[in-house]
Amino acid sequence: MNAELLHEAEYYQVIDEEQQIIKCTLCPFECELGHKEKGKCKARMNISGKLYSLTYGFTKMQINRIEKQHVLHFFPNSRAQTFMTYNCNLDCVFCPVSDISQVEPETISGKKYPPEQAAMFGLASGSRVMVFGDSEPLVSFEWVRDTAKIAKEKKMKILLRTNGYFNEEPFKEILEYVDAVAIEVKGLDNDDYLRNCGGGNFEHIKKIMKLIYEHGTHLEVSLIIHEKNINNEISAGALAHFLATEISPDIPLHLERLKPAYKVKDLQPTSKDLMEEAFKMAKEAGINFCYIHGIPDHPENNTSCPKCGQLLIKRSSTTTEVLRISLDGRCNNCQTEIYIVMK
Ligand code: SF4
Numbered sequence: 001m002n003a004e005l006l007h008e009a010e011y012y013q014v015i016d017e018e019q020q021i022i023k024c025t026l027c028p029f030e031c032e033l034g035h036k037e038k039g040k041c042k043a044r045m046n047i048s049g050k051l052y053s054l055t056y057g058f059t060k061m062q063i064n065r066i067e068k069q070h071v072l073h074f075f076p077n078s079r080a081q082t083f084m085t086y087n088c089n090l091d092c093v094f095c096p097v098s099d100i101s102q103v104e105p106e107t108i109s110g111k112k113y114p115p116e117q118a119a120m121f122g123l124a125s126g127s128r129v130m131v132f133g134d135s136e137p138l139v140s141f142e143w144v145r146d147t148a149k150i151a152k153e154k155k156m157k158i159l160l161r162t163n164g165y166f167n168e169e170p171f172k173e174i175l176e177y178v179d180a181v182a183i184e185v186k187g188l189d190n191d192d193y194l195r196n197c198g199g200g201n202f203e204h205i206k207k208i209m210k211l212i213y214e215h216g217t218h219l220e221v222s223l224i225i226h227e228k229n230i231n232n233e234i235s236a237g238a239l240a241h242f243l244a245t246e247i248s249p250d251i252p253l254h255l256e257r258l259k260p261a262y263k264v265k266d267l268q269p270t271s272k273d274l275m276e277e278a279f280k281m282a283k284e285a286g287i288n289f290c291y292i293h294g295i296p297d298h299p300e301n302n303t304s305c306p307k308c309g310q311l312l313i314k315r316s317s318t319t320t321e322v323l324r325i326s327l328d329g330r331c332n333n334c335q336t337e338i339y340i341v342m343k
Contacts, residue, residue: 004112005105007056009044010142011170020049026141027089027166028204040199042104043087043139054105056143057112060084063125066159067320069133070293071220072303073252073340074159074180076313077320081127083118085144088136090163091198092186093263094224101135115146122151133161133182141170148177157341163197164205171208172215180218180341183209188235196230206242213247218341222254222293225278226270230258233274237281244286250306250339253287255279257294269294276300289339305331305338312338 015021020035024044031039033046043055066080086108088101095101113121122130130151137144137160148158157179164183175181185205187193193200212219223239225231236255243251255278257270275292279300282290288306292298296317303313303325310333312325324332329340 002106005054006047006052007142009051009053011167012051014049017049020046022046022049022051024051025167026138026170028201029089029199039089041087041089041136041139042102053140053142055086055108055140057114057118058086058105058108058110058140059113059118059143060100061118061121063127065320066129066131067315069131069159069161069182070222070254070256070291071159071161071180071182071252072254072291072301072313072315073220073289073338074218075129075157075341076322078128079126080129080131080159081122081125082131082134083137083144083147084134085132085137085140086135087139088163089139089165090136090186090193090200093196094226094230094258094261096259096261097135098262115143115150118147119150119154119156122156123154127156129157129159131159131161133159136163138162138166138170138174141166141174145174145177148174152177152179163200164208165200166208168207168211171211175212175215175217178217180220181212182220182222183212185221185223185239187231188238192231192235206246209243210247213251219247220252220254222256224256224258225274226258226264226267227274228264228267230264231278233277233281236278237285240282240285240287240290248339249286249288251287252289252291252339253282254291254293255282257292259294303338303340305334305336307331307336308334310334 011026013023024031038045062082066078132144159180160178161182292300301315314321329338
């Protein structure tokens with residue numbers, strides 16, 4: 001193992017000092033590891049009884065409009081610098097970035113970015129928002145936290161996109177450094193998670209969503225939909241019902257169209273009919289803001305006031321027009337406060 005790769009990790013316990021057995025406590029898998037064993041995510045490894053992060057500093061970078069992240073109520077129409085870290089604690093059949101989420105860290109080419117340097121890239125790009133996402137940032141917990149901390153001190157706004165399957169203690173810590181979290185829900189029960197992602201627990205992810213909201217951090221949620229056993233209109237209705245009744249009907253819910261990728265390359269994209277049926281069920285369950293993604297220029301990508309129906313933000317695949325909403329997030333027509341971060 002190249003020592004350059006290693007950064008001592010946090011969130012682990014020594015189980016047997018003599019046998020050098022430790023337990024990673026970052027996510028609920030709580031992998032028990034002997035010397036030279038990697039966890040399920042492949043990003044963390046026991047070396048001589050200490051846990052090391054193998055992905056600290058490895059990242060790909062992109063600059064885009066924030067709408068590309070399918071997060072629509074957080075600094076709309078802003079430039080966002082995205083950091084895509086490596087590896088993931090889940091292995092979802094439909095993962096669109098399996099080339100970075102399922103690698104052996106020893107095979108990653110390219111240089112490592114210390115947190116100070118990564119944060120400076122974000123600032124120099126003129127981006128308002130720094131995003132950690134696209135794969136699963138939290139298996140690189142220490143680097144994401146260290147980078148977010150510096151970027152926040154420099155007044156950037158931080159968005160974390162995660163599957164949410166992490167333990168409460170590290171999650172509470174990361175919430176101190178982020179302004180918004182987008183949770184990507186993969187299924188509505190544990191069978192869905194096991195079948196499509198190799199593990200996970202929806203009850204746990206529900207607790208994490210509540211934790212984020214109660215902490216006062218902006219929350220948005222997405223759900224992938226497909227005819228072939230990967231969530232449907234009933235799942236969309238059930239998730240919307242949970243959000244509306246147990247968190248808030250204002251949480252934006254993003255319905256994602258599946259695109260052929262990774263282990264489902266042979267599937268057709270989700271039909272427009274199913275996406276629209278799922279949208280209808282989610283709205284009927286009482287959610288105020290629901291969006292369809294993956295169908296270019298679909299009208300259900302706009303934001304309207306839930307009280308008076310005024311069109312507030314109009315979106316196409318390439319543009320966002322902020323029309324009738326004030327900088328403090330109120331509908332210009334009826335003054336209703338909208339769940340949105342504008343400044
Ligand atoms: S973060 Fe990785 S090593 Fe740690 S418990 Fe989760 S899967 Fe296992």
